[in-house]
Amino acid sequence: MAVTIDGSAGVTTNTGAVYNSIQTGTAVTASGASVDFTNIPSWVKRITVTMTGISFAAVGVARIRIGAGSLVTTGYAGGLVGVATTPAVSLDSLGASPEGIAGLSASAAGTVVTGQFILINVTGNTWQCTGSVVRNTDTAALNISNGWIALSGTLDRLSLVATTSTFDAGTINILYE
Amino acid sequence: MTHRIVVDVQTGEVTQVEYTAEEQAAYDAAVAAQAEASAETPAETPVEPTEGV
Numbered sequence A: 001m002a003v004t005i006d007g008s009a010g011v012t013t014n015t016g017a018v019y020n021s022i023q024t025g026t027a028v029t030a031s032g033a034s035v036d037f038t039n040i041p042s043w044v045k046r047i048t049v050t051m052t053g054i055s056f057a058a059v060g061v062a063r064i065r066i067g068a069g070s071l072v073t074t075g076y077a078g079g080l081v082g083v084a085t086t087p088a089v090s091l092d093s094l095g096a097s098p099e100g101i102a103g104l105s106a107s108a109a110g111t112v113v114t115g116q117f118i119l120i121n122v123t124g125n126t127w128q129c130t131g132s133v134v135r136n137t138d139t140a141a142l143n144i145s146n147g148w149i150a151l152s153g154t155l156d157r158l159s160l161v162a163t164t165s166t167f168d169a170g171t172i173n174i175l176y177e
Numbered sequence B: 001m002t003h004r005i006v007v008d009v010q011t012g013e014v015t016q017v018e019y020t021a022e023e024q025a026a027y028d029a030a031v032a033a034q035a036e037a038s039a040e041t042p043a044e045t046p047v048e049p050t051e052g053v
Helices: B021-040
Strands: A034-038 A046-056 A060-067 A077-084 A088-093 A102-107 A112-123 A126-135 A141-150 A157-162 A167-176 B003-008 B014-018
Touching (some): A034 A167, A046 A060, A060 A126, A102 A112, A112 A141, A157 A167
Antiparallel strands (some): A034 A157, A046 A167, A060 A157, A077 A141, A112 A126
């Protein structure tokens, strides 16, 4: 038996109630300069971005960006650390161009990236994001990033943007709740 | 011309949207700026490990 609940005004459950609140987006193959997830419901408080086998057509940098009505390209804060096997460490400010709430450091063409980013609504329209990805074809590097931003309105979109390259493979999707 | 993939999470509709001339110009400028910056500074600068941190 199917039961439909209009939760637009909130849903109250008894203590101990079991429910599945996680919604799955549509997995797509990454191509072009960005993959944009739009029409994200206003009640969403947490978004998980999953990436499997994402690669760049040329040397590329990628950023996770969000927006309310349109994608926001500035006003982010945070940092991105890349650790490789040489050993080498790269440090990028997410508040400097190219900005984003999280991201990937410069990756060579053919580099395969897999990982997750988790965005959490802190309060109002302020969002934080943390995530880590591994680059498993060039130097087995690990990228860890943490950023935040206060949007001017309710989040309704999220994008993985290749700021200086294009994607040529891999699958990306979001879970939201 | 560069494009973007747009996914409507509520309907599941997936579309490929070509960049406008304006968007393409901005993208090309970003690529050129990145290439120039990369020529001046390596993308990943090795850092000496610090003990006790």
